[in-house]
Amino acid sequence: MNAQTTTHVLFGTDELDGWLHEDIGYFDLTSAVLEIGDRPARIAWKARGSVVAACTEEIVRLLAQRQVVQIRHAASGTVLQAGDALIEAEGPAQALLDVWKVGQNLLEYACGVATRTHELVRAIHAVDPRVGVLTTRKHPPGLRRVAIKATRAGGAWPHRLGLSETVVVFPQHRALLPEGGWASIRETLTRNAPGLAEKKIVIEAATLEEAELAVQAGADVIQFDKVMPEQLAPWCTHLRNRWPHLKILAAGGIRHDNATGYAASGVDALVTSSLYYGAPADIGVTLTPG
Template sequence: MTFRWWTQATVDQLLAEDAPYGDLTTEALGLEAQDARLSMAMRSDATVCGVELASELFLAAGSDVQLLAATGARVPAGALILIAEGPAGAIFRAWKVAQTLVEYLSGIATLTADIVAAARAVSPEIAVVTTRKTFPGAKAQMIAAIRAGGAYPHRLGLSETLLLFPEHAAFLSAAGEGIATLRRAAPEKKVVVEVKTLDEVEAVLPAQPDVLQCEKMTPDDIRVVAARVAERAPATKVAAAGGVNLSNAAAYATAGAHVLVTSAPYWAKPADVKVVIAPD
């Protein structure tokens, strides 16, 4: 079952944003009460996301809906995912908001699923997680989309994870000091430490952080880090971050990363959704 990440207020807000004072064109043409039918289909192979919210947009506008696919489903080109029937006024009011929502979220979900598949083809146990670089105000939608594609959030925000950046370490005598302090303050949390060079790895490794987040390192660098971690801090996980995308996910997985941290899905090309509206 799809997790309901939206509220009725979300539905009402989305409809009001596009038609705050009604649909001038449809009303001026006198079409509001005519029976209409809308079908929504994917133009290419895609992982669907947002179709349940799209359905609620049509219901709230005053039409009946058949859901033919669920968030997280991989559907082939041409597959119908939703049909709405009702007064043309209701169909036209929800049409573009619902279509655009599904296009953006399915684009993110599809790229996420492709990255996950590429990485797990060579390392079945690898985790793919996404950064907190969501578009401000759209976190709920974008996290729902990466979840639909099989990834999890690396950080939802600053309030629930411990991540020691070099920028933090600059205020400390040593990164190891910061790791010890964080473990005392929040012993139930994993301590993640970002490193950018092999020298920084050497400096931090004696403190055995829970996760080494290797920022913008190459797959060859990750291979070296993974070997050092396996020998000297086997409980530490190696996360490749910064520039991880579909073209190199398999290379980082092959190099020995336990985790891929990526922002790439958030800039995915929207999926192309075909909508047909006709008198019913």
């Protein structure tokens, strides 16, 4: 096992409790009927194949909130092989049963995302280790912290955590401005940019002409949307010759099967949401007497 990256994302205690409340309801009827809740037991969540661990720390917290004290876990970002344990714990059977399925569901989604991210980052860095992988906020609502932690565990960085964090001008914004938007963007940025000195201005473009207008309007970063790699390559060369400090991103439809082409195009980073979707990791759970 080796640690791929150090990952920390803040999860509130109420959020973790909410996961348990959603699943448990009032009490575990099955274990109550079988009268097994007070028995000492052991639980283990184990990988059935090669995975990157993610969100194991949140399950440790869930167990600790149920007064389980004997807990061992692989840190998020650790690469595991089939048969390796993500988490092992000993305690009252009911506490372990309460966390069993919530923990498995969380691990299967988060580790699936982390593993896809790890594989994509490795493939891109084999082409050019300077190219970054950035993940979007195009995940189902309510999953942002899990998605961020899982992609960080795999070696990617979040592109944008929310609307209040970054200035990203899309065509939808320009459509609300007069005269195609470019003059208004330039005028407004000239007026307001001093108050945003620590922020980068990102403007999305679909053509080389739009990219040039965006830079002239004040863009620090151009985000090309749905432009093929073979077209991006000459555009990147042209733009860097004119504006050496400009950063260039590729976004839209980037997947594992085409990412290496984008990585070779000359962009600084790839922006993708594909990592959130795919097969879950295969995680098995065993419960035995303590």
